[in-house]
Amino acid sequence: MSNYQKPLPVIQPHSAAFWEGTRQHKLMIQHCRDCDSNIFYPRKHCPECWSENLDWIESSGKAKVFSFSVTYEGLEPMFQQDLPIILAWVDLPEGVRMCTNLLNCDPDEIEIGMEVDVVFQQATEDxxxxxxTPSSPVV
Ligand SMILES: [Zn+2]
Structure with a gap:
């Protein structure tokens, strides 16, 4: 696992619970105890009411594609093996939107609103x- 060559996130105190969750194959999102907002990406304060009274909830991991873009060429060498790369925004039922990559997905079959499920890939020990990935294979 230590030969992972792509950029990695830097774990911050306010995002540590998110990355601990992914290690356990759980998609955690922040929840504001004061205004009941769900929050992604992890922050120190609620973006709605500026409260620091934040907690974590586990997302269902089921989302729908809001938008996407497909890259077929022209990336850094470290990403060449992944082409075509599908960059997507997905909406979770908890009311947050995540930027992600879609895996195991034919670029010609993607549709706005397509149902997708979270999957986890270990990059390093941490x-x-x-x-x-699509919830059900596209026929
Ligand atoms: Zn709040």
Missing amino acids: ITIPYF
């Missing part, structure tokens, strides 16, 4: 990265 970092497991969440991605999304």
